[in-house]
Amino acid sequence: MSNTDEPIRLALVDDHRMLLGALTEWIRGAASDIKLVAAVTTWPELLTHPEFPVDVVLLDLDLKDNIPVSLKISTLKTTGVKTVLMSTYSEPNVVREALAAGALGYLVKSEDAEMIVEAIRAASQGESYISAELDLAINGGDVGGVPKLSAQERRVMALYGGGEPVKSVAFQLGISEETAKSYLKRIREKYRVAGYDVGTKVALRKRAIQDGILLQTDMPRQL
Template identity: 80%
Template sequence: MSNPGETIRLAIVDDHRMLLGALTEWIRNAADDIEMVAAVATWPDLLSHPDFPVDVVLLDLDLKDNIPVSVKISALRGAGVKVVLMSTYSEPNMVREALASGALGYLVKTEDASMIAEAIRAAYAGESFVSAELDLALNANEIGGTPRLSAQERRVMALYGGGEPVKAVAYQLSISEETAKSYLKRIREKYRVAGIDVGTKVALRKRAIQDGILTPTDAPGVF
């Protein structure tokens, strides 16, 4: 996550101008730590922008320019830019290919706005972030196994499972209470798909200990 006082310089590339405008407006109004440097509709517009390179690029996977996404990711990484991809669909093989090419995040465009901001912050910190539904699709065959949690999801699970109320979890991680709740919802859904019920705080605590996210001494027995 970004440190207090740091500003993440962001560029968005999306040829759906209505979505581009909506995302730009939301980020400018709601995410004080993210500076919208560029909002462009094409790949060449990004590369030729006077303020490129930026810290993070939110890149539409569905740009109809016949340039392989792996080439774009490679070019951005070479410029020291972190990449978060957006798409209207969630085909697991495409997600795997994008992540293997070096993208740090992969979002569907129906993702909550707060989670888009979290994906940008995660990428800036060098952490991966995948939309909940995409992560579930990637791990659909892993029923009974331990779901893959992002670094921030593990932090939320550790704090909440350790006895902290949601408000305290949000405060300690410098996120909103609603974002903390969204993380808990994602965590519970991932475990549910894996066939593991962590619907209560006690169940979540026990699972956090079992999966090595918490030690028994970190998690008091009274909630």
């Protein structure tokens, strides 16, 4: 599958040196499929770094350099680099603008460390990654609306809702069991935020059918 042989080449850009140091240490030990090749504090340093262009850039939205974030994202897109943004806050219109410019992920800095790894992996596949709370903020917080799932989340929900055990879901999608579990956790969280409880496999299956992710005919194979 995708990134099994070649690690994802990652660059970090954050002007808080302490956070940059902590993130650097953490990512180096967290995921064998992610290789941190650059950690810099300014935008020009990224563009002139010998390892640039990388696969994914984890970019601090709040760099105080007066360069519009949309310009940074489009510059990275032109060089084939995927962008995941980090910020200390989540102003919905800023998030919308960044996503419209082509950012694939948006993380608040208080996010779980595992979610940062997930966002980097999703971006390297060209998929978007937004936390449940941000999804709610961006989409106006309509309880009762169907949450927006990424393509990979829909695949996980379809396979798991269709009766596959987590191990099999992971195998079919070429991801680790832990990653499959974290996708399920996020799917449940997105539905919870939207006002639906899909805590059990049966509830999740029903919801997948109602939302058109699973067809009624996709019965579990065990039956």
